[in-house]
Amino acid sequence: MQARPTADPDFQKMLAGYGLTTARILYRMPDHPAFLQTFQWQFADVAPDYPRLKQFLDHWKREIQAAIHSVEVMHRGLIAPHEIRMAREIGHLH
Structure with missing residues (x-):
């Protein structure tokens, strides 16, 4: 029995709304309480709830x-609905 091909897990996450x-x-x-320091991190998460970020901040606390002074979040969806199109026909090259 041949295994059924599946979509890439990262692609499936993109379709699920991760960005x-x-x-x-x-x-x-x-x-050194007078100094503000910066930690910057990039990861895949779902806006607007940001479950992975919340988990990380809970771990931090x-x-x-x-002590956390502030958190700035930037998010970009990797795939928007208008970027996905179904292929109607696949050509054959001989």
């Missing part, structure tokens, strides 16, 4: 002693 997300986190370390 490229960039989070810029400004934070202060306890030993639990495990890291640095």
